[in-house]
Amino acid sequence: MDDFVFQNPTRIYFGKSHETEVGRIASQYGRRVLVHFGGQSAERSGLLPLIRKELAGAGLAYFELGGVQPNPRLSLVYRGIELCRENKIDLILAVGGGSAIDSAKAIAAGVPYSGDVWDFYTGRAAPEKALPIGTVLTIPAAGSESSPGSVITKEEGLLKRAVNADCLFPRFSILNPERATTLPSAQVANGVTDIMCHLMERYFTNSRPVEFTDRLIEATLRTVIASAPRVLANPTSYDDWAELMWAGTIAHNNLLNTGREGDWASHDIEHELSALYDIAHGAGLAIVTPAWMKYALKHDVARFAQYAVRVWGAEDNYFDPERVAREGIARLEAFWRSVGQKVRLSEIGIDDSRFTEMARKCTDGDTHSVGHFVPLHSKDIEAIYRLAL
């Protein structure tokens, strides 16, 4: 097990009963709140009206900035930073999924920073302080509600980049599984895929032994694999949504990578896809991850075989572990198809014409590798895009 430091300070309010406490909870962090959200779904569902009422009821002044898109954009972050400065905002309350939360984190880090907030995403600077962030989660997927990470897309050059910093942990997150029951099935599938990839990026590691966290990750994957088909078949099932939503948070709150180094190449390779073609992150991951697995399999057949047996219930075969390992990848693809994902680029109309460009962007012109389990250079990434065709 690798040495580590672990702390996750986010306070989680889980269940049906906490939304009406949002005013009281928010009031612990100040008097002036920016409510940050995406489109009209939170308005239509009654969630935004409820939040306005509760914030006002707690005597808080609130301002609003909607319009966050999937793959949240830097231009809106800039607007948010200005808005916060003009209105002396104390707390940013993100309402929605990972996009709203990641955008809120970027704004929160940008407000006290004198330079360009994009510096944090290029690695030119590291966020050391940020406005407090709270979230009201509506989509189990990104795990951003209890993570220190944020991913933002810069329109110019279509650059999608991530930052991680302790000051970006939300102070609190309100998770009501009922809010997920109206999600379109494609969004459910994308969320499920993202959660599973957060787990698998952590699972494929060179750190060893890591038996405990292996088992925790397997437990979380099995929960997602069990609950996802149930919420798709029965979208109003609170109990199944609760399992999925909590698993989605734990998948990405850093507990499951204690003592181990994750890979994260699939995320980086996917970010180029979703930046260039503006597809959903989860849809991209369902295509990239199996291809990455086929490329990385020989690096540690035993790990892929263990994954196949423990996560997917594949039969042991110690005489031919590679066969077991490949069975695991096949079952993953079959599962993702079963929840409605495409698992090949050709199925979503993407050809090989920009593979070289994406592979070079992913490695900043081959100036560095991506991934830790198997460090990949641009030629490896091109090969993975080809395996995904």
Place this chain on the structure above:
Amino acid sequence: MDDFVFQNPTRIYFGKSHETEVGRIASQYGRRVLVHFGGQSAERSGLLPLIRKELAGAGLAYFELGGVQPNPRLSLVYRGIELCRENKIDLILAVGGGSAIDSAKAIAAGVPYSGDVWDFYTGRAAPEKALPIGTVLTIPAAGSESSPGSVITKEEGLLKRAVNADCLFPRFSILNPERATTLPSAQVANGVTDIMCHLMERYFTNSRPVEFTDRLIEATLRTVIASAPRVLANPTSYDDWAELMWAGTIAHNNLLNTGREGDWASHDIEHELSALYDIAHGAGLAIVTPAWMKYALKHDVARFAQYAVRVWGAEDNYFDPERVAREGIARLEAFWRSVGQKVRLSEIGIDDSRFTEMARKCTDGDTHSVGHFVPLHSKDIEAIYRLAL
């Protein structure tokens, strides 16, 4: 899944490399530190000398209070409170296992309280503030290094009582698995038993469905069951100690009871044993828990059968789930025997002469029941003691 609020603020420093940072870390919480510990083992191992050197090196003033016993006593807590007040202590640093940490928590809560600190343990008052607590853990067992709980024994009347409060979470805990490698095997067995019971107390619940946390608990139990025989066979194995130590912390940091209500009757029933006979908590649990299981089994045979299959690898038998359930209890007893525990009262020389007295104390004279899975009155508790003979 039940609604819940979850936050665990303790910052964990895990591995070989963090002990020498104790001065830097402690200095974040003040300038005057009380080092609180048990006997001479931390002195002999070189840990206390190292901590003194690092605290002094960081320019901190430190005071010392040793002498914490297993089943830590209220009288020492009173002395600690006085010592902290006299010396204007900013931070209590517990060095050792659960006893030192629980004692430190009691002192920390007592310092700012104008009444008798025992009030917190009888429920007459609830701790609302406490001095900051840090820990340097040497024994994987109690989980107190990342929990809000403390258990103290009042000598007068031999009352052993617990309190839980958010202000009792340690601010930081330094976990170096190397420190556990010199533990006597009996102490290892008691620690393993305590960890397993923290997991099983959470596992046996009436909340449902709780699939995700079921799986997380099973994963943690399997880790403990795999690593315990290895550390006993090979006490200097860092890797195995690391798995066991981290599992021991997660077992009791409240994550694994999110959305579910644990039972905790076995703990309460054991507390009477260790208070009266001054046996180790783990030794008492190894005797009480199987008896409790036999008594509670019929309340939810399916849950005991799932436990047997998933935790112990018992074979499924849907035609006779009670047989599967009993197999799980038998395997637990066999496992505890294999790590050196006794699993019957008669084996440690305790007879039935004080069962009635203990059962009445446990329920404060039958004024309340104990346990949530099956609420137990004094006659039930007496029956459980009898099953344990």
